[in-house]
Amino acid sequence: MSAPHVTGIGLLAPTGMGVEQYWSATLAGACGIGKVTRFDTAGYPAVLAGEVDGFEAREHLSSRMLPQTDHMTRMALVASDWALADAGVKPDELPDFAAGVVTASSAGGFEFGHRELEALWSKGSDHVSAYQSFAWFYAVNTGQISIRQGLRGPGGVVVTEQSGGLDVLAMARRRLRDGAELMLAGGVDSGLCPWGWVAQIASDRLSYRDDPARAYLPFDTDATGFVPGEGGAILVVENDVRPGARSYGTIAGHASTFDPPAGSGRPGTLRRAIENALADAGADAAEVDVVFADAAGVPELDRAEAVAITEVFGPVPVTAPKAGVGRLYSGGASLDVVAALLAIRDEVVPPTPNVARLAPGIDLDLVVGRPRHKKIRTALVVARGYGGYNSAVVLRAS
Amino acid sequence: MDNSARPARRVVVTGIGVVAPGGTGRAAFWDLISNGRTATRRITFFDPSPFRSQVAAECDFDPIERGLTPRQARRMDRAAQFAVVAAREAVTDSGLAVDPARTGVAVGSAVGCTTGLEQEYSVVSDSGRKWHVDNNYAVPQLFDYYVPSSISSEVAWDVGAEGPVALISTGCTSGLDAVGHGRDVIAEGGADVVIAGATDAPISPITLACFDAIKATTNRNDEPHTASRPFDRSRNGFVLAEAAAVFVLEEREHARRRGARIYAEISGFATRCNAFHMTGLRPDGREMAEAIRVALAQGRIAPTEVDYVNAHGSGTKQNDRHETAAVKITLGEHAYRTPMSSIKSMIGHSLGAIGSVEIAACLLAMEHDVLPPTANLHEPDPECDLDYIPLVAREKRADVVLTVGSGFGGFQSAMVLDRRSA
Numbered sequence: 001m002s003a004p005h006v007t008g009i010g011l012l013a014p015t016g017m018g019v020e021q022y023w024s025a026t027l028a029g030a031c032g033i034g035k036v037t038r039f040d041t042a043g044y045p046a047v048l049a050g051e052v053d054g055f056e057a058r059e060h061l062s063s064r065m066l067p068q069t070d071h072m073t074r075m076a077l078v079a080s081d082w083a084l085a086d087a088g089v090k091p092d093e094l095p096d097f098a099a100g101v102v103t104a105s106s107a108g109g110f111e112f113g114h115r116e117l118e119a120l121w122s123k124g125s126d127h128v129s130a131y132q133s134f135a136w137f138y139a140v141n142t143g144q145i146s147i148r149q150g151l152r153g154p155g156g157v158v159v160t161e162q163s164g165g166l167d168v169l170a171m172a173r174r175r176l177r178d179g180a181e182l183m184l185a186g187g188v189d190s191g192l193c194p195w196g197w198v199a200q201i202a203s204d205r206l207s208y209r210d211d212p213a214r215a216y217l218p219f220d221t222d223a224t225g226f227v228p229g230e231g232g233a234i235l236v237v238e239n240d241v242r243p244g245a246r247s248y249g250t251i252a253g254h255a256s257t258f259d260p261p262a263g264s265g266r267p268g269t270l271r272r273a274i275e276n277a278l279a280d281a282g283a284d285a286a287e288v289d290v291v292f293a294d295a296a297g298v299p300e301l302d303r304a305e306a307v308a309i310t311e312v313f314g315p316v317p318v319t320a321p322k323a324g325v326g327r328l329y330s331g332g333a334s335l336d337v338v339a340a341l342l343a344i345r346d347e348v349v350p351p352t353p354n355v356a357r358l359a360p361g362i363d364l365d366l367v368v369g370r371p372r373h374k375k376i377r378t379a380l381v382v383a384r385g386y387g388g389y390n391s392a393v394v395l396r397a398s
Numbered sequence: 399m400d401n402s403a404r405p406a407r408r409v410v411v412t413g414i415g416v417v418a419p420g421g422t423g424r425a426a427f428w429d430l431i432s433n434g435r436t437a438t439r440r441i442t443f444f445d446p447s448p449f450r451s452q453v454a455a456e457c458d459f460d461p462i463e464r465g466l467t468p469r470q471a472r473r474m475d476r477a478a479q480f481a482v483v484a485a486r487e488a489v490t491d492s493g494l495a496v497d498p499a500r501t502g503v504a505v506g507s508a509v510g511c512t513t514g515l516e517q518e519y520s521v522v523s524d525s526g527r528k529w530h531v532d533n534n535y536a537v538p539q540l541f542d543y544y545v546p547s548s549i550s551s552e553v554a555w556d557v558g559a560e561g562p563v564a565l566i567s568t569g570c571t572s573g574l575d576a577v578g579h580g581r582d583v584i585a586e587g588g589a590d591v592v593i594a595g596a597t598d599a600p601i602s603p604i605t606l607a608c609f610d611a612i613k614a615t616t617n618r619n620d621e622p623h624t625a626s627r628p629f630d631r632s633r634n635g636f637v638l639a640e641a642a643a644v645f646v647l648e649e650r651e652h653a654r655r656r657g658a659r660i661y662a663e664i665s666g667f668a669t670r671c672n673a674f675h676m677t678g679l680r681p682d683g684r685e686m687a688e689a690i691r692v693a694l695a696q697g698r699i700a701p702t703e704v705d706y707v708n709a710h711g712s713g714t715k716q717n718d719r720h721e722t723a724a725v726k727i728t729l730g731e732h733a734y735r736t737p738m739s740s741i742k743s744m745i746g747h748s749l750g751a752i753g754s755v756e757i758a759a760c761l762l763a764m765e766h767d768v769l770p771p772t773a774n775l776h777e778p779d780p781e782c783d784l785d786y787i788p789l790v791a792r793e794k795r796a797d798v799v800l801t802v803g804s805g806f807g808g809f810q811s812a813m814v815l816d817r818r819s820a
Binding site for chain 1: 448449450460481498499502503508509510515516519520522523525526527529530531532533536537538539540541542543544546547548550552554555558559560561562563564565566567568569572575579582586588603604606607608609610611612614668670671672673674675676677685688805806807808809
């Protein structure tokens with residue numbers, strides 16, 4: 001079976017809106033992490049986030065859309081516009097039912113949900129928005145994008161936390177194999193409100209540091225957790241490259257596995273996810289030119305990932321540009337896929353910002369400091385979702 | 399878009415587990431729906447009097463009695479508890495010995511851990527008094543509620559699956575789409591077995607309030623036991639419910655080799671977006687019709703071969719007309735000869751779970767040669783003019799069954815189950 005092509009990209013990241021802005025900041029090792037501005041963090045142990053600066057929804061969406069959408073849906077809608085424009089696709093010129101949408105979500109429209117919970121509990125049920133029935137739920141981005149773009153083909157929503165940003169590409173690939181001509185696929189997340197913040201603090205995985213350059217240090221000897229972020233990417237994925245269109249690369253392979261519970265005595269399964277993705281792509285480990293790591297920023301998880309990568313590949317360049325934006329939940333892996341495709345395009349591995357000294361036991365060739373120029377034909381992206389989810393995607397130059 | 403290349407790896411169902419209103423377990427569930435009894439009632443979980451709609455189909459479910467440890471019961475949201483209990487019943491029913499690396503999980507849920515979230519919200523916000531909610535009062539499992547993928551994690555850990563695992567959340571078609579996803583994973587070779595199904599436990603104040611706000615749920619509060627009235631002229635909204643159903647899906651040769659009892663093959667599945675409105679439906683039903691058409695084509699099934707249609711039949715004015723139109727488009731004249739019923743008339747609408755619960759109803763109907771009825775259907779809507787099996791179950795052999803779902807976000811899904819090929 002032929003591998004589908006990524007023909008369009010729309011993204012919003014803490015280091016930039018749009019492909020080129022994000023990519024130049026990523027190559028420069030820029031850090032988009034800062035003090036949370038969306039709400040007051042006084043009293044909370046975590047104070048930093050990767051926020052998408054300068055996103056004004058009203059500049060892009062009609063006033064009718066604003067009351068019925070959470071912040072993350074607004075970003076997803078704009079990303080879908082940009083992705084289709086980048087691909088040069090006008091959806092209404094496609095055959096009926098030929099194009100669909102699949103998205104990944106981690107926590108839905110949590111800020112919208114917070115406002116409505118407060119309305120209910122402080123004022124009563126008459127004060128709950130008529131849009132609450134759909135604005136917060138996990139399927140909202142697929143539904144809203146399909147409506148906005150007029151896409152009546154297959155729809156889908158996968159929820160596997162951070163892994164979702166990769167699993168959604170496998171879902172898009174299935175629908176293309178079934179006969180769809182084009183799929184929009186990706187993840188965009190945001191949970192930056194007090195209620196979302198308290199829920200994320202409960203994970204016990206957030207960094208409580210207040211220095212943006214020292215808070216999220218995956219694989220570093222000084223790692224203490226991660227900084228959450230918002231944003232993500234929506235991709236246009238097609239079986240064939242239309243005349244005059246461009247391919248950023250192909251989705252050559254995917255696999256996912258699930259870890260046994262802590263304390264079971266059974267080994268983790270990340271290595272098998274990577275190996276299965278390579279097998280799915282028909283790729284030998286030696287073909288992989290760069291690995292985009294999940295980079296949890298939690299020491300034991302970092303070690304487990306480093307061991308899995310080393311076991312499969314031996315020495316290979318590894319990078320984690322997400323150290324400059326934070327972990328964006330399902331948006332994070334989608335953004336990593338974009339970074340990997342651009343690395344293939346420009347023959348350069350972006351650096352891992354802020355990380356300086358690898359922790360003991362982490363024997364990786366981590367690209368830090370400055371970008372590393374090299375020919376890249378094949379890239380592997382790893383994502384792990386809280387609760388045991390492991391996924392890997394193999395991307396190839398077209 | 400016919401997916402004309404039928405996958406080489408075909409997928410069958412070898413185990414069923416159900417947690418539904420009116421009784422836990424597939425036997426109690428079948429007893430209820432085959433006898434046309436209803437499990438809708440005035441809400442007992444909390445005082446529903448501030449709400450417009452005060453009826454629901456609740457499960458009388460005790461997690462400890464159903465085998466969960468106190469620790470599991472404390473950790474898991476009710477939706478996860480349902481899913482784990484239903485998954486255990488399904489695995490036991492199938493007689494399967496789980497091979498971890500070749501076993502996946504796909505759980506559908508529309509609203510995830512919404513009940514647990516709302517309970518914790520009320521604590522950290524001091525009953526809504528504080529916008530700046532207090533993390534010092536948060537329980538450790540709050541993050542598990544934040545990411546509903548914790549539900550599929552719990553199921554995977556409990557059954558010992560280490561293959562592809564996912565939560566599928568497409569609103570009220572989640573229960574069909576999760577089983578369809580499980581079928582996809584097996585068909586493409588990612589696993590030989592997928593524990594697939596769906597769960598929702600949404601009966602909480604915020605869910606009532608959100609459906610009140612758009613009058614989607616019925617306000618027939620004085621007649622709770624007959625409040626769910628799909629296809630009836632007097633229907634005025636759905637009855638909220640909670641439930642779970644989980645299946646063992648297996649690659650057909652894998653099931654045959656171990657001599658498993660096979661309920662049916664999942665011979666077709668498709669889903670389409672209506673790209674129309676987040677809660678509204680185009681009256682012509684064309685997107686659901688397209689999903690049905692593709693699902694039948696995948697299974698190489700002619701419309702005239704369909705023996706029974708399990709309807710979405712939510713009991714809202716627009717839904718029941720919409721799907722009646724969709725079934726007429728796809729089955730043509732045969733639509734008028736094909737029995738079609740809505741079990742939501744008896745067990746309400748459990749959002750993302752119901753699609754899987756309805757698959758369970760279809761498989762049990764095939765097993766027993768009995769089609770469950772549409773309860774409370776005394777006077778059909780003139781625009782709903784098919785054979786909805788009113789009030790009383792019907793003895794009939796059904797080899798090919800179509801089940802459909804429709805949900806907020808515009809999702810329209812259809813699945814075809816065929817036991818001739820099993």
